[in-house]
Structure formats: C-alpha cells, structure tokens
Amino acid sequence: MPNQSTLRLLPNYYKKIGLALVVLTGLTFVFLVTVRPEAVQKTKDLVKLLLVSALILAMMLIAIARDKMEDELTQLIRLKSMAFSFLYAIGSTLVYPLITLVFDGSGEKISSHELVFNMLLIYLITFSALKYFR
Amino acid sequence: MKNTLKVERAVRNMTQQELADAVGVSRQTINSIESDRYTPSTVLALKISDVFRKTVNEIFILEPGD
Numbered sequence: 755m756p757n758q759s760t761l762r763l764l765p766n767y768y769k770k771i772g773l774a775l776v777v778l779t780g781l782t783f784v785f786l787v788t789v790r791p792e793a794v795q796k797t798k799d800l801v802k803l804l805l806v807s808a809l810i811l812a813m814m815l816i817a818i819a820r821d822k823m824e825d826e827l828t829q830l831i832r833l834k835s836m837a838f839s840f841l842y843a844i845g846s847t848l849v850y851p852l853i854t855l856v857f858d859g860s861g862e863k864i865s866s867h868e869l870v871f872n873m874l875l876i877y878l879i880t881f882s883a884l885k886y887f888r
Numbered sequence: 889m890k891n892t893l894k895v896e897r898a899v900r901n902m903t904q905q906e907l908a909d910a911v912g913v914s915r916q917t918i919n920s921i922e923s924d925r926y927t928p929s930t931v932l933a934l935k936i937s938d939v940f941r942k943t944v945n946e947i948f949i950l951e952p953g954d
C-alpha cells in the first residue's frame with residue numbers, strides 16, 4: 755500500500771553536511787573579523803550577505819534532511835513546525851514595519867534574507883523541542 | 889481514542905523498542921501512542937494489530953466524543 759504521508763526528504767547525511775557548513779561559516783566569520791578586520795569593514799554588506807546566505811543554505815539542508823528514524827509522528831512534528839514558522843513569517847512581515855515606524859520612523863520592511871533565516875531558525879528550534887517532548 | 893497497547897505488550901512481555909522495531913517506527917512514537925498523545929495512521933494501527941494478532945478494534949477503542 756503506498757504511504758501517502760511520506761515526505762520527500764534528503765538523506766540523513768545531509769544533516770552533517772549542513773552542520774559542517776554552519777561550523778565552516780562561523781570559522782570564516784571569526785577568521786575575517788580577527789585577521790582581516792579592515793577588509794570586513796570595507797565590504798561589510800557583501801560579507802554579511804555571503805555569510806547569511808551560507809547559513810540559510812546550511813539550515814535548509816539540516817531542515818529537509820530526514821531523521822535517522824523518520825516515521826509518521828516525526829512527519830507530523832515536521833508539519834507542525836513548518837506551520838509555526840509560516841505563522842511567524844506572516845506575523846513578522848506585518849509587525850516589523852510597525853516596530854521600525856514607532857522606534858526610528860522609517861517603517862522599513864523585513865528583508866527576505868532576515869525573514870528566511872528567522873523562519874528556518876524557528877522551524878529547527880520548534881522541530882527539536884516538539885521532538886524532545888513527543 | 890484509547891488503546892490497550894500497554895496491556896498487550898505486557899501480556900507478550902514485549903518492550904516498546906521491540907514493538908517499535910516490529911512495526912518500523914521509533915520507540916518514542918509507541919510511547920506517544922500508549923500515552924494517548926498521538927493517534928496512529930490506519931496503516932500503523934493495522935501493523936500494530938497484526939503484531940498482536942488481534943483486530944484493530946480490539947486494540948484501539950473509540951471513546952464518546954471521538
């Protein structure tokens with residue numbers, strides 16, 4: 755009987771690749787800040803963009819890699835976490851401009867990088883917490 | 889929905905891990921089903937009842953309000 759609840763996920767070893775990428779990004783950041791601080795200062799926006807992009811890629815690999823024991827309860831937890839991070843995205847998209855409007859008068863919207871980064875972070879935290887307390 | 893999983897396991901002197909291995913899920917999933925925190929899918933309910941050689945209705949019992 756075909757299992758309709760099976761999500762198509764990456765193999766488990768992609769989680770390790772993602773974690774390695776997080777560590778590598780962290781080390782690159784520390785290296786740049788300690789060894790080449792003047793270069794970081796000059797290309798601040800570019801460095802930030804590249805590091806955040808690498809972290810987003812790493813977290814996405816961790817998020818969509820299957821667990822060692824992926825079963826229907828894990829998949830339910832996955833879907834709940836995705837729903838939670840989606841609600842966060844809607845909430846922050848609506849609230850963020852209001853906050854910036856009140857505090858600095860700019861009414862600036864949340865950037866796509868920031869939004870995706872926060873969504874992935876919230877997904878991973880919720881997924882781990884729900885899995886721990888299942 | 890309540891279930892008699894714990895009783896059935898005790899009768900057969902089976903651990904949660906052994907049942908989990910028999911039906912291909914994690915031990916935590918069996919624990920969640922036993923504690924009524926999770927209602928299994930039809931496929932998993934059939935697999936579990938197959939392990940105990942009983943019908944699904946004998947293991948999973950509907951309660952008023954379900």
